[in-house]
Amino acid sequence: MNKQVDAVLYAWGAEMAAGKLVASIPSQLGPLIDNKGVMNFGEGHGRCLSKVPMYLETSRRCDDVDMLLLQMFDDVDAGGLGSGRAASLWRLARVRYVVAAGCSLEEQFALVGVSRATYQIWLNALHDYLELHLAAHILAA
Numbered sequence: 001m002n003k004q005v006d007a008v009l010y011a012w013g014a015e016m017a018a019g020k021l022v023a024s025i026p027s028q029l030g031p032l033i034d035n036k037g038v039m040n041f042g043e044g045h046g047r048c049l050s051k052v053p054m055y056l057e058t059s060r061r062c063d064d065v066d067m068l069l070l071q072m073f074d075d076v077d078a079g080g081l082g083s084g085r086a087a088s089l090w091r092l093a094r095v096r097y098v099v100a101a102g103c104s105l106e107e108q109f110a111l112v113g114v115s116r117a118t119y120q121i122w123l124n125a126l127h128d129y130l131e132l133h134l135a136a137h138i139l140a141a
Helices: 003-018 029-034 060-071 083-099 105-112 116-133 135-140
Strands: 021-023 054-056
Touching (some): 003 060
Protein backbone atom coordinates (compact mmCIF):
# COMPACT_ATOMS: atom_id res chain seq x y z
CA MET A 1 0.00 0.00 0.00
CA ASN A 2 1.32 3.42 -0.98
CA LYS A 3 0.94 5.92 1.87
CA GLN A 4 1.10 8.97 -0.40
CA VAL A 5 -1.61 7.68 -2.73
CA ASP A 6 -3.65 6.72 0.33
CA ALA A 7 -3.36 10.27 1.70
CA VAL A 8 -4.44 11.80 -1.64
CA LEU A 9 -7.40 9.42 -1.81
CA TYR A 10 -8.41 10.24 1.79
CA ALA A 11 -8.36 13.97 0.89
CA TRP A 12 -10.46 13.20 -2.22
CA GLY A 13 -12.91 11.18 -0.14
CA ALA A 14 -13.26 13.87 2.51
CA GLU A 15 -14.05 16.49 -0.12
CA MET A 16 -16.55 14.21 -1.88
CA ALA A 17 -18.24 13.36 1.43
CA ALA A 18 -18.49 17.03 2.42
CA GLY A 19 -20.71 17.62 -0.60
CA LYS A 20 -20.58 21.37 -1.19
CA LEU A 21 -23.57 21.90 -3.48
CA VAL A 22 -23.81 24.91 -5.78
CA ALA A 23 -26.97 26.09 -7.56
CA SER A 24 -26.86 27.08 -11.17
CA ILE A 25 -29.61 29.64 -11.77
CA PRO A 26 -29.93 30.44 -15.47
CA SER A 27 -29.50 34.03 -16.60
CA GLN A 28 -32.07 35.87 -18.74
CA LEU A 29 -29.26 37.31 -20.82
CA GLY A 30 -28.40 33.92 -22.40
CA PRO A 31 -31.82 33.32 -24.03
CA LEU A 32 -31.94 36.98 -25.05
CA ILE A 33 -28.67 36.57 -26.95
CA ASP A 34 -29.69 33.17 -28.37
CA ASN A 35 -33.02 34.55 -29.66
CA LYS A 36 -31.38 37.67 -31.17
CA GLY A 37 -32.98 40.18 -28.83
CA VAL A 38 -36.44 38.59 -28.53
CA MET A 39 -37.48 37.47 -25.07
CA ASN A 40 -39.24 34.11 -25.05
CA PHE A 41 -40.98 33.37 -21.76
CA GLY A 42 -41.65 29.72 -22.51
CA GLU A 43 -44.94 27.89 -22.64
CA GLY A 44 -46.85 30.20 -20.34
CA HIS A 45 -46.51 28.40 -17.01
CA GLY A 46 -44.03 29.41 -14.37
CA ARG A 47 -40.91 27.49 -13.50
CA CYS A 48 -40.50 25.96 -10.10
CA LEU A 49 -37.32 27.02 -8.31
CA SER A 50 -36.97 23.53 -6.86
CA LYS A 51 -35.90 22.40 -10.32
CA VAL A 52 -32.80 24.59 -10.26
CA PRO A 53 -29.82 22.54 -11.45
CA MET A 54 -27.41 21.66 -8.66
CA TYR A 55 -23.91 20.28 -8.88
CA LEU A 56 -21.14 19.32 -6.50
CA GLU A 57 -18.37 21.90 -6.39
CA THR A 58 -14.96 20.31 -5.97
CA SER A 59 -11.34 21.38 -6.21
CA ARG A 60 -9.16 20.75 -9.22
CA ARG A 61 -7.25 18.00 -7.39
CA CYS A 62 -10.51 16.25 -6.52
CA ASP A 63 -11.64 16.50 -10.15
CA ASP A 64 -8.32 15.02 -11.30
CA VAL A 65 -8.67 12.04 -8.94
CA ASP A 66 -12.25 11.54 -10.16
CA MET A 67 -11.04 11.63 -13.76
CA LEU A 68 -8.31 9.06 -13.03
CA LEU A 69 -10.79 6.76 -11.32
CA LEU A 70 -13.05 6.95 -14.36
CA GLN A 71 -10.11 6.32 -16.71
CA MET A 72 -9.76 2.91 -15.10
CA PHE A 73 -12.81 1.85 -17.11
CA ASP A 74 -11.03 2.36 -20.44
CA ASP A 75 -10.22 -0.65 -22.57
CA VAL A 76 -7.24 -2.69 -21.50
CA ASP A 77 -5.49 -1.76 -24.78
CA ALA A 78 -5.77 1.93 -23.89
CA GLY A 79 -4.01 1.41 -20.55
CA GLY A 80 -7.16 0.95 -18.49
CA LEU A 81 -8.19 -2.02 -16.39
CA GLY A 82 -11.37 -2.93 -18.25
CA SER A 83 -14.90 -2.48 -16.98
CA GLY A 84 -15.11 -5.50 -14.64
CA ARG A 85 -11.91 -4.90 -12.72
CA ALA A 86 -12.37 -1.13 -12.70
CA ALA A 87 -15.89 -1.42 -11.26
CA SER A 88 -14.55 -3.44 -8.33
CA LEU A 89 -11.74 -0.98 -7.64
CA TRP A 90 -14.02 2.05 -8.05
CA ARG A 91 -16.46 0.56 -5.55
CA LEU A 92 -13.60 -0.09 -3.13
CA ALA A 93 -12.42 3.53 -3.50
CA ARG A 94 -15.94 4.88 -2.84
CA VAL A 95 -16.45 2.68 0.23
CA ARG A 96 -12.98 3.09 1.76
CA TYR A 97 -12.49 6.82 1.17
CA VAL A 98 -15.97 8.39 0.87
CA VAL A 99 -18.73 6.30 2.43
CA ALA A 100 -17.01 4.48 5.29
CA ALA A 101 -13.78 6.38 5.87
CA GLY A 102 -14.30 6.28 9.64
CA CYS A 103 -15.35 2.63 9.81
CA SER A 104 -13.15 -0.25 10.86
CA LEU A 105 -11.58 -2.51 8.25
CA GLU A 106 -13.96 -5.34 9.15
CA GLU A 107 -16.94 -3.08 8.46
CA GLN A 108 -15.38 -2.04 5.15
CA PHE A 109 -14.88 -5.71 4.19
CA ALA A 110 -18.58 -6.28 4.81
CA LEU A 111 -19.64 -3.18 2.85
CA VAL A 112 -17.51 -4.15 -0.15
CA GLY A 113 -18.55 -7.78 0.25
CA VAL A 114 -15.10 -9.39 0.06
CA SER A 115 -12.67 -11.18 2.34
CA ARG A 116 -9.68 -9.53 4.01
CA ALA A 117 -7.27 -11.02 1.45
CA THR A 118 -9.33 -9.87 -1.54
CA TYR A 119 -9.71 -6.42 0.01
CA GLN A 120 -5.93 -6.09 0.38
CA ILE A 121 -5.33 -7.32 -3.19
CA TRP A 122 -7.86 -4.82 -4.57
CA LEU A 123 -6.43 -2.00 -2.46
CA ASN A 124 -2.90 -2.72 -3.70
CA ALA A 125 -4.16 -2.86 -7.30
CA LEU A 126 -5.94 0.47 -6.88
CA HIS A 127 -2.85 2.11 -5.39
CA ASP A 128 -0.57 0.61 -8.07
CA TYR A 129 -2.81 1.92 -10.85
CA LEU A 130 -3.17 5.40 -9.38
CA GLU A 131 0.48 5.72 -8.31
CA LEU A 132 1.61 6.19 -11.91
CA HIS A 133 -1.04 8.81 -12.68
CA LEU A 134 -0.99 10.71 -9.41
CA ALA A 135 2.78 11.25 -9.33
CA ALA A 136 2.48 14.89 -10.44
CA HIS A 137 -0.25 15.60 -7.87
CA ILE A 138 1.66 13.96 -5.03
CA LEU A 139 4.74 16.08 -5.76
CA ALA A 140 2.58 19.24 -5.80
CA ALA A 141 1.07 18.39 -2.40
